Amino acid sequence: NAGVTQTPKFQVLKTGQSMTLQCAQDMNHNSMYWYRQDPGMGLRLIYYSASEGTTDKGEVPNGYNVSRLNKREFSLRLESAAPSQTSVYFCASSKRVTAQETQYFGPGTRLLVL
Amino acid sequence: GQSLEQPSEVTAVEGAIVQINCTYQTSGFYGLSWYQQHDGGAPTFLSYNALDGLEETGRFSSFLSRSDSYGYLLLQELQMKDSASYFCAVYSNSGGYQKVTFGTGTKLQVIP
Numbered sequence: 001n002a003g004v005t006q007t008p009k010f011q012v013l014k015t016g017q018s019m020t021l022q023c024a025q026d027m028n029h030n031s032m033y034w035y036r037q038d039p040g041m042g043l044r045l046i047y048y049s050a051s052e053g054t055t056d057k058g059e060v061p062n063g064y065n066v067s068r069l070n071k072r073e074f075s076l077r078l079e080s081a082a083p084s085q086t087s088v089y090f091c092a093s094s095k096r097v098t099a100q101e102t103q104y105f106g107p108g109t110r111l112l113v114l
Numbered sequence: 115g116q117s118l119e120q121p122s123e124v125t126a127v128e129g130a131i132v133q134i135n136c137t138y139q140t141s142g143f144y145g146l147s148w149y150q151q152h153d154g155g156a157p158t159f160l161s162y163n164a165l166d167g168l169e170e171t172g173r174f175s176s177f178l179s180r181s182d183s184y185g186y187l188l189l190q191e192l193q194m195k196d197s198a199s200y201f202c203a204v205y206s207n208s209g210g211y212q213k214v215t216f217g218t219g220t221k222l223q224v225i226p
Binding site for chain 2: 042043056090097100105
């Protein structure tokens with residue numbers, strides 16, 4: 001039981017390059033999330049998927065796209081990376097989008113855009 | 115829109131009690147959660163409150179007052195390993211969409 005896994009752990013991109021961050025969970029959770037964390041800014045929600053087949057924008061969706069590939073997997077794509085997207089990206093999952101359901105976080109992807 | 119406020123840093127002595135406050139402004143509020151994050155690690159869930167009052171989980175307790183749009187996390191018998199950042203997260207339902215918003219976090223330093 002691995003929980004939430006993310007790949008890659010680290011990535012360096014040049015401005016304008018594209019990449020996809022992968023996330024998978026093995027807890028049979030319905031809801032999945034993508035956050036970014038910048039120093040002093042806390043966690044900001046980029047996109048979430050309340051259930052398989054649905055995705056919704058969070059607080060900072062510009063410059064990103066997501067795909068809920070199936071119940072287990074939720075990917076985040078940067079089509080044309082910018083230095084402002086340098087951050088640590090966390091994927092999370094929960095049974096439902098509600099306060100009493102624990103969100104389980106992956107280990108994070110550290111992205112540097114030059 | 116939504117806003118959350120937490121103190122940026124708190125220092126407390128090992129063995130003492132510390133309270134970390136969180137005030138929020140949001141429409142459609144329905145719950146408040148607390149998460150802990152050690153440096154370089156991922157956030158982990160601590161507690162949640164959907165109703166007013168105090169919820170106790172071991173050394174950690176969390177309180178909510180919906181009328182005051184206010185909550186706090188209480189850490190008792192502080193240990194050095196409690197040095198971490200603590201985030202409150204507000205859940206709301208607005209226009210049929212469920213949202214979660216995290217605060218900017220409170221960095222707790224426990225000193226001997």
